[in-house]
Structure formats: C-alpha cells, structure tokens
Amino acid sequence: MALQITAQCVNCWACYDVCPNDAIYEDKPHFLIDDAKCTECLGDHADPQCAAICPIECAIIDELGEALNPPGSLTGIPLEKLAELAAQGLVTTELP
Amino acid sequence: MDLPVISNAPVAAEGGGCASSGCGSAPDALAHLPDEIRAKVQDHPCYSEDAHHYFARMHVAVAPACNIQCNYCNRKYDCSNESRPGVVSELLTPDQALKKIKAVAAEIPQMTVLGIAGPGDPLANPGRTFETFRMLSEQTPDIKLCVSTNGLNLPQYADEIAKHNIDHVTITINCVDPEIGAKIYPWIYWNNKRIRGVEGARILIEQQQKGLEALTSRGILVKVNSVLIPGVNDEHLKEVSKIVKAKGAFLHNVMPLIAEAEHGTYYGLMAQRGPTDEELQALQDECAGDMSMMRHCRQCRADAVGLLGEDRGDEFTMDKIDVMDVDYEAAMVRRKAVHDDIINKLESERAAKAAKVPVHLSIAADTRPVLMAVAGKNGVVAEHFGHAREFLIYEASPEGVRFISHRKTELYCAGLDTCGDGGVAAEDEPESVLERNIRTLSGCEVVLCSKIGFEPWGMLEAAGIQPNGEHAMEPIEDAVMAVYKEMYDAGKLAVPGQARQVA
Numbered sequence A: 001m002a003l004q005i006t007a008q009c010v011n012c013w014a015c016y017d018v019c020p021n022d023a024i025y026e027d028k029p030h031f032l033i034d035d036a037k038c039t040e041c042l043g044d045h046a047d048p049q050c051a052a053i054c055p056i057e058c059a060i061i062d063e064l065g066e067a068l069n070p071p072g073s074l075t076g077i078p079l080e081k082l083a084e085l086a087a088q089g090l091v092t093t094e095l096p
Numbered sequence B: 001m002d003l004p005v006i007s008n009a010p011v012a013a014e015g016g017g018c019a020s021s022g023c024g025s026a027p028d029a030l031a032h033l034p035d036e037i038r039a040k041v042q043d044h045p046c047y048s049e050d051a052h053h054y055f056a057r058m059h060v061a062v063a064p065a066c067n068i069q070c071n072y073c074n075r076k077y078d079c080s081n082e083s084r085p086g087v088v089s090e091l092l093t094p095d096q097a098l099k100k101i102k103a104v105a106a107e108i109p110q111m112t113v114l115g116i117a118g119p120g121d122p123l124a125n126p127g128r129t130f131e132t133f134r135m136l137s138e139q140t141p142d143i144k145l146c147v148s149t150n151g152l153n154l155p156q157y158a159d160e161i162a163k164h165n166i167d168h169v170t171i172t173i174n175c176v177d178p179e180i181g182a183k184i185y186p187w188i189y190w191n192n193k194r195i196r197g198v199e200g201a202r203i204l205i206e207q208q209q210k211g212l213e214a215l216t217s218r219g220i221l222v223k224v225n226s227v228l229i230p231g232v233n234d235e236h237l238k239e240v241s242k243i244v245k246a247k248g249a250f251l252h253n254v255m256p257l258i259a260e261a262e263h264g265t266y267y268g269l270m271a272q273r274g275p276t277d278e279e280l281q282a283l284q285d286e287c288a289g290d291m292s293m294m295r296h297c298r299q300c301r302a303d304a305v306g307l308l309g310e311d312r313g314d315e316f317t318m319d320k321i322d323v324m325d326v327d328y329e330a331a332m333v334r335r336k337a338v339h340d341d342i343i344n345k346l347e348s349e350r351a352a353k354a355a356k357v358p359v360h361l362s363i364a365a366d367t368r369p370v371l372m373a374v375a376g377k378n379g380v381v382a383e384h385f386g387h388a389r390e391f392l393i394y395e396a397s398p399e400g401v402r403f404i405s406h407r408k409t410e411l412y413c414a415g416l417d418t419c420g421d422g423g424v425a426a427e428d429e430p431e432s433v434l435e436r437n438i439r440t441l442s443g444c445e446v447v448l449c450s451k452i453g454f455e456p457w458g459m460l461e462a463a464g465i466q467p468n469g470e471h472a473m474e475p476i477e478d479a480v481m482a483v484y485k486e487m488y489d490a491g492k493l494a495v496p497g498q499a500r501q502v503a
Ligand code: SF4
Pocket: A002, A003, A018, A019, A020, A021, A022, A023, A024, A033, A037, A038, A039, A040, A041, A048, A049, A050, A051
C-alpha cells in the first residue's frame, strides 16, 4: 500500500517535511512517493500526513487512483461552481 | 507640546520637530513608541519614511511549505500575505540564500535588512528558515533579520527567534473571531491533522495571539499585517487593531485584498471584491486613531532586491551568483562607510527640517485638509505624469503633511518623445487608460509631477484635479505644503470642500 503524487503537485515541500517514513523525494517535474517506503502512515498517525497537509486538490491519490483531497474539498468551492470555472478555463482541476 | 496618540484627534504638530515638517508617516507612526524601539525603527527601510529612500531590504525564498490555507492565496505562487498574488520566486536552499545575500550586500551596501517571508510560511519550514538565520547571524552580523508568519507555529519558535539577530517579526492577523476566521481560512494543519472551519480558525487565532505575546514579552518588535476583505473583516479590523496594540505590536499595517479570477484564489474565483482606495484609506485612518500605521508599505515581492518598490532581482540569479566570489570581511568595511554616510545625511536632513519655521503654522487651524497625488521618486517630485507607475497620496492640513497611501496606475505613455511634446501616445486606446488613471486619483484636488502633457492636463482639470508641474525635484513634503499654502493664500480653502472623512 502506498500513496502517489500526481501532476497537480506544485512542489511546495509540505508533505516532504511531515512524512514519518522519509518516503517522499524531490523529483522533476514534481515530488514523488517511494512506494517501498510509504506505509500510508499506518502505526504512526491516524491520517496519512502528506494528504493531511497538501494544499492542492487531487495531488495525492491512493492505489485505486482516488484523490484523498477531491475537487472542492480544500477550497470549499462548490462543484457546480468548479465546473463553471473549468468551462471558462480558470481552473484545471479534473472533476469526478 | 503633547502628542495625543490615544484619542482619535489628529496628531498635533510638535513645534519645529520632525512632526511639523511631516516626514510622511514617521511622526504619528513613531511618536508613541518607547525610545529604544524608536531607535530600532528610525533607520529601518520598511518603517521609516525618510530612511526608506536610502536603505534597502531583500527577501530570500527559502520557505516553500505552508501549514494553513488562506482564501486569498493560491499555493502555486508565493505567500500572498507578503507578496502580491501570482508571484513565483526562485526557491533557494539555505546555502544558496547565504551566497545570494552576501553577493547582494557587497554590491548594494544600502541593503541592511534581510527577510524570510515565503514562498510559504517561514515557521512551517523551521529547518530551512533557522538554518539560514543561524548562518547569517554568524557570517553577516551587519544585516538585520526579519521574518513573517501566519502565526500558527509562532509560540513554539519564540525562543528560537530570540536567539538570532532578528529585529522584528511580522504576523498576519486578519481576525480575532473564529466565526470570521472560518470565512478566511478553510483549514489548518495542526497536530498531524487537517482541521477545518471554525475549529481550525479558533486554533490559529489562539496561536497568533499567544505568539504575539511571547514575542513582545521577549522584547522582539512585532508588526501586524491585516488583509482588508470587504464584507468579511472590514469592521472587525478595528477590534483587531485595538487588541494587537494592547499586546504590544508596534505597527498595524492594513493591506488591501487583491483578488482576481486569474490568480486562481478562492476569493478571486468566487468574485470577492477588494476594497476601493477610499475604503482602505478610511479604515487605515480609523485604525490610526488606535494605532500607528505603516502607510508606505508596498507589499513588496518576497524576493525583491533593492530599495522598496524597485527590483534588481535579475542581477542576482543563482547562475550569476555562482560565479561571484565575495570577500565579506572587505565588504563589511565598505558597507560601514556607506551606512555612516547615509546616517550623517539623514541626520543633517532631519536637523535642517527642524531648523526651518514650518509653513503650516501660518495656516488657520480650521482650514480644511486637501489630498494631493504626487508622482514622486526617492522623496522628491520627480516623475512625468505619464510615466508614473504609482501616485503617492498626501494629505495637507494645518497640522502639516502626512503620507496616506500608494495608488497604482497603468502606464499609458509609451515614451518621452510623445509625452514631452504634450501629446499622448496613440496606442491601443490610450484615452481609456488615461481615464482610468485619472479615476485612480479620485478624492485628490491636486496632482504634483515634474512634467505633464497637454491632453492629460485638460482632462485632469475637467475632473476637478489641478495639475501642478512647478515643484519638480523639490522634496515632496515641502512641495505639497507650498501648494497648500498657495491654495490657502488664494482663498481656495475658505469654501468647505468635501467633508473631512478622517481624523
Ligand atoms: S502516506 Fe504517510 S508514509 Fe506515505 S508518503 Fe504520505 S506521509 Fe509518507
């Protein structure tokens, strides 16, 4: 079990600092998670730390490809509004 | 004469001192401070209106991570608490930052203040932030350090901050009420959890207040920044101002929300508007009765290099710095000489001001105040109307001249040739930009500049604003007072103008 970082990542280092297993590393074009080291924080914390601090929706996904922070969950922008903004090209978040 | 700083009364003029010649925000901003704090602030480019013409500060982007979300910030860019939204800085490691700082300090001896402000929250990056401060305290002892924070981690690092050569800390405090906070901060990261809504805001506010107290009780200067968000915290900021002052913050700086859809922030996308110039000024004036304000702050870029408002960052990119070899010991000697020169100059300017009989004493005390816009640079009326990227707004009154704010313009003039002749550059609808710029000056009765074209002259007059090009290269405060005196002598101030909103 391991989480993954997607192309939405803005390289802010926040997850890197809080991972209890040093599973996250800097890479180009964005940070990555070493799936051999990631435990999804089991035994260390109630919540996966990278997903608890990451400021970007959809930047962290699980093995099934589900976003831990789905669209609208961090900004509080309603989904209908997000769809409208996406149509105008103002946001790039993929909608479910 | 006593300086009333508690009441809402305007600060009375001190006979002949700095207050009387109105060196911008300095008199009312600094008058209430204890001597040792005033001494610290006096020559600080960010706080002293006259010193900021001569000294410079820079920021280094070593702190990328953040532990909260503000609704006016998009984390693709730098921390919006300290820079304009949409700015991306070159991220540096502490070692790279040290190299860059030494290179800049050697090249620009006026650089006396180094800040860490982002691109995230410095205290959410304690390793990178304090490693940088530790090396600087050891290797560049002639540079003052400062740091800004959202406050969440402040209580825990107050002792660490006290260890370094850090002369002031800026905390962004937008509210003291968690219900209001929930509208500004959707979540925080706290004790290994993401905490949302009112609960998150409550913790953040508690930490900010604790942090503020922890710093002031250790004798560290604290400045508070607030972002004015119309309809969210505008009225509330008056309360914030009272509380942070009571806890010992030495300045409260109210900044306008900047929210555009293309910045991709929550407020930008949800079409939350920013304050108008008038709203910002009214609130700054309202809070000024309670607390000194820093009017000349420009929300500089987090990696700006140079005198406030001027950016020489391109001269110091990492590839250029890598090939520089800086002998900092030698640089410190040169820097000391330059600093001594500047201090002497500042002192003689202050003494010269003090020796002059202030013009405003000859103006009847009930004369109404006048707002003037100045196209200025380095403290003098220096810019061509069409080349001004911003106007400095001053208020002249029988108490003297005080600096009010900056107002940004759009450049409508393409070059000296077209404008010098009095024409206007005939490119993509120059009129509309010019008209917009004139609207930026609403509330002002006079605009001072070094030169102005024929067409904008006519349009300004039509808008009820008197252009004035007669005081080119004169110190701004003197020029503003001279024009005010002329208006007074000509009887133009006898008729009550627009009612004074402030005081
Ligand atoms: S889930 Fe936990 S262990 Fe895995 S990368 Fe994120 S922080 Fe590290």
